[in-house]
Amino acid sequence: MTSSTTLSQEQMKAHRIPLGWRDNCSALLLPLNACRRKNNFKPWECDHERHEYEKCQYDDYVRRMKELSKQKLAAAEES
Template sequence: MGSLLIPLNVCRKKNLYKPWECEHERHTYEKCQYDDYVRRMKELAKQKAAAAEDS
């Protein structure tokens, strides 16, 4: 994720933080964050299901 944040911040600084200038980088970074969130929630659901089975 850090590898996507660095180009986003470079683009932001280069374009004086104009929100419309770095849309591609921002969307790529936010998609990565979302995918990571979904992965973590699926892992948590598996852990909860396993814990419920053991009880």
């Protein structure tokens, strides 16, 4: 399940991404962290990269919640 926002396990390991951030939005984390390091972690910099990453995280959350509700509905219908 590789998409444009997901890195392979080898790429994540090579970029030393912590396990907690190895998700469907891992490819967007690389430019965000590079921008943060370049700008000394100033909170008003890198807004575009942060917005893209947070939107990906939110969309992934919504997708997982829809999947879970479908599974719960299917389990309720089986019972």
